[in-house]
């Protein structure tokens with residue numbers, strides 16, 4: 001036997017490495033990972049959409065000296081099997097190169113440490129031309145040519161990344177400037193979510209002068225968010241922490257809250273586990289097939305914290321955007337899910353219950369527990385029906401009851417369930433326009449009550465407690481004003 005080295009053919013491999021499946025957002029997030037691992041407290045992204053856009057990502061982390069930077073440019077700069085610092089977001093020694101070049105053809109990395117600045121570049125066309133893994137090494141004058149490089153020079157230490165020739169974005173569009181602007185928008189949203197815990201802890205990410213705000217998918221600061229009992233799981237002496245949250249009901253969410261969780265649609269679609277690797281969100285909105293995604297558990301979100309020492313168990317991929325749940329963790333997670341889903345269910349069903357007297361609300365639909373499940377019945381005590389019944393004779397009252405029973409029997413359970421799960425019907429949200437309309441309708445009913453000589457005060461009191469009027473503060477205030485006239 002004898003041996004012969006078989007080096008990968010640079011132009012072919014470097015091109016193949018571009019197709020790992022990075023999205024624009026995931027690629028930039030991978031570069032931010034590196035800045036965080038380098039203990040940066042401020043990251044600046046500068047990029048303006050035009051017909052030939054470029055992007056600068058600058059951090060004030062500890063930077064790299066010449067040897068370290070040269071090593072960092074190497075594909076496979078770190079062995080993925082080596083143990084990493086507990087707060088290191090890297091694993092494969094590939095991200096900086098593969099993420100950047102998945103989107104563009106030219107990557108320049110300039111870093112400052114101990115007062116010295118060094119710069120290297122991977123240029124795909126240069127590698128193809130040379131047919132070899134040839135890096136470009138820059139002189140100080142060449143470094144000075146780069147846009148915004150003064151910002152790095154003014155820092156004690158830090159790293160500057162310049163991306164240009166975004167061919168992958170160009171391929172999919174006739175209008176690069178417009179598409180790039182959209183990519184930047186999505187990227188801002190993505191970074192605000194993925195790094196929300198770091199931003200909350202003081203990390204500043206500035207994009208074109210705008211400081212990103214943390215998008216907390218659990219709305220922890222909302223007073224109606226419920227935090228359930230935390231549940232630690234120990235695997236090989238390493239802790240995985242599950243923290244279930246139940247989001248507030250849609251009717252309690254402002255537009256700002258909805259923006260944070262990704263919109264009304266996301267309330268249902270993005271339920272599930274939120275997996276954080278070293279507090280960086282890597283995968284979210286999935287139950288890993290443990291639970292059905294449906295209307296009932298749409299408010300449940302479970303924060304899962306895993307340390308990077310368990311990467312091998314989760315089969316973390318190079319993009320850090322997918323992970324496979326091993327069976328032992330799966331089994332243990334079920335308890336946490338079970339608790340959160342059950343509680344989420346109660347937030348929904350509670351709205352239809354009559355037995356919650358403490359709320360002092362008369363619900364139109366009563367949910368009754370029966371032996372093999374539950375049934376929904378129309379509450380005969382609501383003033384709308386009482387008022388009608390008071391003007392009918394006994395026979396007509398019986399007929400009315402018969403009509404209500406038929407309606408209850410014909411309740412389209414399956415169709416409602418399917419439509420609700422698809423988001424085609426939502427519970428009504430509270431808004432001023434509806435309040436005004438309801439108040440007008442209520443005036444009509446009060447007129448009817450007056451004409452029939454019924455007791456207006458007791459009806460006003462009943463209306464104040466019944467749906468839908470009880471959901472509107474402005475209507476309740478109006479009723480109070482009317483009642484004051486009778487005191």
Ligand SMILES: Nc1ncnc2c1ncn2[C@@H]1O[C@H](COP(=O)(O)OP(=O)(O)OP(=O)(O)O)[C@@H](O)[C@H]1O
Nearest residue numbers: 034035038072078090091092093094095096097159
């Ligand atoms: N912004 C930065 N500041 C300081 N050092 C950096 C920075 N970016 C990269 N490095 C160094 O370059 C190395 C290579 O980065 P790269 O992203 O390619 O791989 P990684 O972070 O080690 O692993 P992964 O492929 O999982 O991201 C890093 O390990 C780090 O030492």
Ligand SMILES: [Mg+2]
Nearest residue numbers: 034090095096
């Ligand atoms: Mg990295």
